[in-house]
Amino acid sequence: MTSDDDVVTLEDIEKAREVIMKSPLNVRKTPLLKNMTSYFPELDQSINLHLKLESLQTTGSFKIRGVANQMANLPQEVKSGKRKLITMSAGNYGKAFAYTLDKLNLSGLCLMPLTAPSSRVALIKSYGCEVAIYPSHEIQAAFSQYAAHNFPVLDPIDDASYITGCGSVAMEILEDDVRPDVVVVCCGGGGLVSGIAAAIKLSGLRDCRIYAVEPEGSRTMYESFQKGEPVTMAVNSVATGLSPPYAGKLTYQCCRRYVEDVILVSDNEILKCMSRLFDIGLVAEPSGCAALAAILNNKIPDVAGKRVVAVVTGRIVTESILGPTTNVTSTSGFADTFSVPLSDNYSDPFAAPNKDKTTTSVIEFPEASCHEYMFDSTARSFYMNNTCVREKPSPSTPSLGVNQVASLPLLISSVVAALVMVVFIILFFAKKCKRREFCRRKNTAMKNSAVNSGFGTQEGSEIGLLPVNDIYNELREHEKRTNDDGKQENYHHLDLTFVKDEVDPSQYDHVTKTSGPYEFVISHG
Template identity: 50%
Template sequence: MGEVSADAVTLDLLREARETVMSSPLGVINTPMIPWCQTTLPLSVDCSVHIKLENMQRTGSFKIRGVANQFSRRPRGGHFVTMSAGNYGKSFAYASKHYGSKGKVVMPETAPASRAVLIQSFGVEVERVPTSSMMSAVNRCVQDGNMTFLHSYDDLDLIAGHASLGMEVLEVVPEPDVVVVCCGGGGLLAGVAAAIKLSGCNKTRIYGVEPEGACTMYQSFVEKKPVWMDAKSIASGLAPPSAGKLPFELCQLYVERIVLVSDDEIKAAVSALYRAGLVVEPAGSAAFAALANNKIPDLEGKKVVCILSGGNVGKDELNNFPD
């Protein structure tokens, strides 16, 4: 991606991207938002929570939003390569098939094998490598294979597409006090935060949630620059090797704080959501885990939005979680 600064992200740009996303032939949907009180989920704080169900999105996660905007701005029939633990790769493969593009997904070896099989079913090649080698594999494909790199989180078009989720949130809860969003490379968090803040919700506190073993954005906030690390977590979708440069800049502007949850807290969140009838993958459960474990301060009496970002979890994976 060329050098793009946070200044490029304007409300007009995000509104235009939302029109593109919602009219996309990929079939992006405006996902439901439900009040927490209409579920059987426990809540230890007296506040009003709405849950945004991106686990019900086309291809099973929010990633299709950004992909829809990305592919609308790329030539049909291109030859693209990306890196993904699964959800972006699934949306990328779905779009590649629709647009008649060739594609390759570089996946971390830690990602579930079932996700690689699913991506391959769309006719896209998969290469599994250690997490620390993902960027090297992508660079090799670009240099030797004459492929174009589509970034799975550090891309202006992608972030603008993800911002459509933030705009949908405001249609149901116009002035939320707190919004809690999972964070891996930061594309979703940056897009949602930008949409909410640029729409005039200056008092809204936006929190990103990362796994303790994959805290690239948290560490980036500490070091005041995007960092790389050997990220490991049961939430593989939140464990890219680095925080994105543009997401980091946007999060610095619009995000209150990054909070951390443990893998055990994520496992318990997946189980609690499943018992309540919501199938949510580990990465998609991180924001809920932060709320359930009181990681977000000052919620009493507040209007809160929690994003459940994806539901791509197989039966084999669910067997690894407590009842």
């Protein structure tokens, strides 16, 4: 495919772009947010910052690009489903792999480490993909054994097809009429930064500087640059998607050729960046924040007045209300928090917290097994093992939280609506009671008048004063009524007289006259 010196070519990347956009996996062209510097006042405002949001990609990260291109380059016997595919992952690559198998109706096996969260294992299984669990230090050897026995494997790091698929990100940046001076990309195994760096340099932007960014606790590419060869080492970081225990041979080779330098950021800087992105309405996981974290912490040299692109690579972090806890609340001093455990099915990760009781956020990011992370939605602060990673407001100057302020108009309108409803109900029943009292007095007067005239003394006669709206109901009741012996009473007719003032009923024999809003019901036996 390429020579030893050229891991990938521009032709390979352009072809990969065409292949993945035509694939049935719904790979998207993700948005490039331009001129974002004003959203980050801490930055030198002469920087022209753009954000490439691979966090909005299908399956929640850029990984699907590489997987889609790898699938297109598989042997036909594998594409037809006759042979089972093998890969290894505990993160976003495994999710993209399982999603692909499900879409293409293929079978596969994902090797996962014991440290993989149970929710991630369950998610990958839910796509119909088989899972085998290995101790973390044995998983690479197990994967190599499958490859040695001629099983078709998809390498999540060291594969030219994967690198060229990831390079399609750079082609989209260039298509959006941006000629960047600096591009900053997170680095785990190195596939994404290798593909982007190669695509930009091979497209003719020789003066563009590409920086790879790694967590301080997972610095495999940084150490590889220092030693001049790919290294394997123990890793530990909140950004678990950037924490493979080794640097790939092909990715190292590509990075050495096209990448300016490898920059390190701390876990605290990553989490602060995650909080800042949330402040402006963007959701990203820790691994997806590393590139921007390096920019916000002034670790990228010579960016004043330059066009800078940072790639936000993933968003796999989800909230779920677990209920109140006390340890973090007492530490943070804020009540408006919520609980967030590790999950793989993405939804809004920062939904409105429970307003009725104090709850606390506990965020376990993908594959994080040794730390707990909390996000305080009022103070926009993250906590790691109960330690705040963003400065809190002084307790002596309390302020109303963002969510409380936002809820005040709704609370006021609800109270006003309730008061209006109470007044309406009181007026309604007062009017009804007044009307009933008027009817009662008028009815008594009419009965007395009828009796005095001799009309109401006939056996079986009835006189009643009813509201006009009940006229037909009263007629039906009279027709169905039975006497005390259980026999149907025989009414000759019903005369309805509408009266307003006192009248003499004897003057209205078999006559209905409308002169007011009430019914005068007379029945003869």
